[in-house]
Amino acid sequence: MNSPSTEQYPRPDFERPEPNWASLNGEWDFLFDDEDVGQRESWQQSDLPAEITVQNAADAKEMAATESESITAKIAANTQNLIQNNLSQRSREATTHKKRKIVVPFVFQAPASGVNERGVHEVLWYQRTIKDIRTDAEVENGYRTLLRFGAVDYEAKVWVNGVYVGGHRGGHVPFDIDISHAVSQTSNLEHAITIRVYDSAYDLRQPRGKQYWGAKPESIFYTPSGGIWQSVWLEVVPETRLADSSHGTILRSNDIESGHLHARIATLGRRAGHDYSVEIEASYGGVLISKSDKKQLPKEADYVNIDLDLRLSPEQRSKVSASALLTPLGNDHGWRNGLALWSPDYPQLYDLTFRLFDSSNHGIDEVRTTTGMRSLNWTSGDSTFKLNGYPLFQALCLDQGYWPNTFMTPPSSSALKDDIEMAKRMGFNGCRKHQKVEDPIFMYWADRLGYLVWGEMANAFSYSLDYVERFNQEWTESMKRDINHPCVVAWTPVNESWAYTDLKGNVDQRNHIRALYYMTKTLDPTRPVNDNCGWEHVQTDLTTFHDYADSAQLTETCSTLAGILGPKAGRQMFVEPIAGQDPGSSHVPGAVVICTEFGGVNIAAGPISKTEDRENDEDGGWGYTTAADASDLLERVQKLVGAVVDGGHCSGFVWTQLTDIEQETNGLYSFDRKEKLDSGKVKDIISTAMHRYYAALSS
Numbered sequence: 001m002n003s004p005s006t007e008q009y010p011r012p013d014f015e016r017p018e019p020n021w022a023s024l025n026g027e028w029d030f031l032f033d034d035e036d037v038g039q040r041e042s043w044q045q046s047d048l049p050a051e052i053t054v055q056n057a058a059d060a061k062e063m064a065a066t067e068s069e070s071i072t073a074k075i076a077a078n079t080q081n082l083i084q085n086n087l088s089q090r091s092r093e094a095t096t097h098k099k100r101k102i103v104v105p106f107v108f109q110a111p112a113s114g115v116n117e118r119g120v121h122e123v124l125w126y127q128r129t130i131k132d133i134r135t136d137a138e139v140e141n142g143y144r145t146l147l148r149f150g151a152v153d154y155e156a157k158v159w160v161n162g163v164y165v166g167g168h169r170g171g172h173v174p175f176d177i178d179i180s181h182a183v184s185q186t187s188n189l190e191h192a193i194t195i196r197v198y199d200s201a202y203d204l205r206q207p208r209g210k211q212y213w214g215a216k217p218e219s220i221f222y223t224p225s226g227g228i229w230q231s232v233w234l235e236v237v238p239e240t241r242l243a244d245s246s247h248g249t250i251l252r253s254n255d256i257e258s259g260h261l262h263a264r265i266a267t268l269g270r271r272a273g274h275d276y277s278v279e280i281e282a283s284y285g286g287v288l289i290s291k292s293d294k295k296q297l298p299k300e301a302d303y304v305n306i307d308l309d310l311r312l313s314p315e316q317r318s319k320v321s322a323s324a325l326l327t328p329l330g331n332d333h334g335w336r337n338g339l340a341l342w343s344p345d346y347p348q349l350y351d352l353t354f355r356l357f358d359s360s361n362h363g364i365d366e367v368r369t370t371t372g373m374r375s376l377n378w379t380s381g382d383s384t385f386k387l388n389g390y391p392l393f394q395a396l397c398l399d400q401g402y403w404p405n406t407f408m409t410p411p412s413s414s415a416l417k418d419d420i421e422m423a424k425r426m427g428f429n430g431c432r433k434h435q436k437v438e439d440p441i442f443m444y445w446a447d448r449l450g451y452l453v454w455g456e457m458a459n460a461f462s463y464s465l466d467y468v469e470r471f472n473q474e475w476t477e478s479m480k481r482d483i484n485h486p487c488v489v490a491w492t493p494v495n496e497s498w499a500y501t502d503l504k505g506n507v508d509q510r511n512h513i514r515a516l517y518y519m520t521k522t523l524d525p526t527r528p529v530n531d532n533c534g535w536e537h538v539q540t541d542l543t544t545f546h547d548y549a550d551s552a553q554l555t556e557t558c559s560t561l562a563g564i565l566g567p568k569a570g571r572q573m574f575v576e577p578i579a580g581q582d583p584g585s586s587h588v589p590g591a592v593v594i595c596t597e598f599g600g601v602n603i604a605a606g607p608i609s610k611t612e613d614r615e616n617d618e619d620g621g622w623g624y625t626t627a628a629d630a631s632d633l634l635e636r637v638q639k640l641v642g643a644v645v646d647g648g649h650c651s652g653f654v655w656t657q658l659t660d661i662e663q664e665t666n667g668l669y670s671f672d673r674k675e676k677l678d679s680g681k682v683k684d685i686i687s688t689a690m691h692r693y694y695a696a697l698s699s
Helices: 065-076 135-140 315-321 412-426 440-449 465-482 508-521 550-559 561-563 629-647 681-698
Strands: 020-023 026-032 049-056 097-099 100-104 125-133 146-150 153-159 163-169 175-177 190-198 234-236 250-252 259-267 275-286 288-291 303-309 350-357 363-371 393-400 429-435 451-454 487-491 542-546 591-597 602-603 625-627 654-656
Touching: 026 049, 026 097, 026 487, 097 465, 097 625, 146 153, 163 175, 234 654, 259 350, 275 303, 288 315, 315 602, 393 412, 393 681, 412 429, 412 440, 412 681, 440 451, 451 465, 465 508, 465 602, 542 561, 550 561, 550 629, 602 629, 625 629, 629 654
Parallel strands: 393 429, 393 654, 429 451, 451 487, 542 591, 591 654, 602 625
Antiparallel strands: 020 234, 026 100, 026 125, 049 097, 125 190, 146 175, 146 234, 153 163, 153 190, 250 259, 259 303, 275 288, 275 350, 350 363
16 A cells, blocks of 8 residues: 555655555554553553553652753853743642544644643653555565654654564654564554653753753743654565665765765665675666666675766767756856766756665665765865865854744645745755754755755753763764765754863763764765864864854954954863863864854844844843844844854854744744745845855955
8 A cells, every 4th residue: 555645755865666655644542651650551462541540649850950950051151031940840739641642743742743732741652553554465575564763752662462563762863663573464454553652851861952851941942842753654665675874875976076976785684695786777867877787795795885977978968858957068066077066056966776686686676866966175274165176155044943833843744845945035055954853855855955954963961971872873873864965064963062061171071072073974974074063172174153242243253263263152162171181172274164153133022222132032032132123133134144254264154043933033934934034135145245255265
């Protein structure tokens, strides 16, 4: 059974030609388990109970108010008068929770879920029935039924018909479970899927990003999201099959000089004693470009390395339709020696087909994806970030991916495309996807629309060995998921020292950031690593800084490199040496410098003077500074962008932010995606500033 055409396949970046899949989004049975009795009472063995009474005899608060307030104040950097004793606590009164319906993939806190409850609930149970969607022929040929999850926050355990089939820890990354044996009795039977999710309301070692641990969202923190928040689906796949990037397939598409794609094609489910081979076929604009020979998997590995020439011959170029040529063939920014190049201006993609064959040369799996050939260079020593050999000014916005009724989950797959198009209308050529690993459909559209993306993880707020283990795992999984997208041009594991509360004096915390840097470089040497965005850099490819000052002060700061490298928010830009223990770090002369957060201006709810920079406008939400009206906001955008660009030291910026989110109303669009400013006027400001940057380079 194929999913209805009205719902997009959740991973269009890695899709079989005629996928047999079924969406499990929609209504599930749902029950809170505040006293965590479900496993002890074996809820997974039967239907979830109709109701459960929670005694709440003890106060569930697990964190001292002073600790919470100290961490919040440190991160918020005194941008708002924080709510005192804003801690999530359960009631001491007995409560009865009834089984109800929840609409997956929306979290229980979100109105779209149908639950819309904001209290503390750390243990959640989901249940629904399914049928095995394999055809008789697929069962006979040993095909597997996978249960796939886009993301579940934070720890999931899964049972089918009461039998434990697997689980996963990590709230922002995908996982799948082979449930074939659990549903193999007969395709006509209904099978119960039961999921227990644990998501701590208090644990600051848990990567949570902008999800607040307080009772009420405040400052730069938002309503938390617990449970399933990305798509869930069934999919039928061959037993031995081609693996996606999360399981080892890597496309190195940066060698634009030779024009070769360097592919590592991985497989899953390989049977010992059997031979398999792989081929790759590439086309552009519907024209076949090249096809590799079949390459046999070695005895000792479940992957093969294949190089494929993607340069078009003159004859092939003549066959490409005019509509598929995004730029004339003579344009060096779009074409190089017959190679189509990817960039924000010309997002040209090659279509790739991978095929897997058995020892009889019978095709047993096929997958389609795309790649964009482009090279990045951040080490030329002239402070420029180069794309395909040319300096690139990155005019990025901070994009945190929240929506009014659905929170971290986009209300539709088209909403992700819409956000990219909104940003491009205002002149941004990319985003820093902030404190969130976004739905993979976002990357799919960013590739196609020509939109630069900085990949980032949701950080935790307290350092420990538990945190190190959790973060290493989830950061690695997030990188692997997105590593093959040409739109991704930088990696940012850590933001503003979150979780690293003592980089000034703690060598262990410094060493972990160094370890993250080198781990990231090992997995992907083709992109720069922004180790700790904003300040207190330990080991970094990029010098990034955050500065929410008004335009006069920001102009002064950005006019000299010394001003940029000076302390920010009371912290050093680079960690200083610790005598006899740690060498510290420093800006590398000629390294790329980017202001990765600035702006953050909201509009006052009531009249104020245009000269009054009022922080934290209580009635109308807050921003780092406050404009009197839309015209004042536009003027501030112009002055702030000019302050960063005209100093001549920055190769890009990240404007805070694309949209309002809950109480943080400093977006260029409202929370419901309405323009606060004329998008064309903002685009003119950004385009003019970029032209000044390029003109200064050529002078």
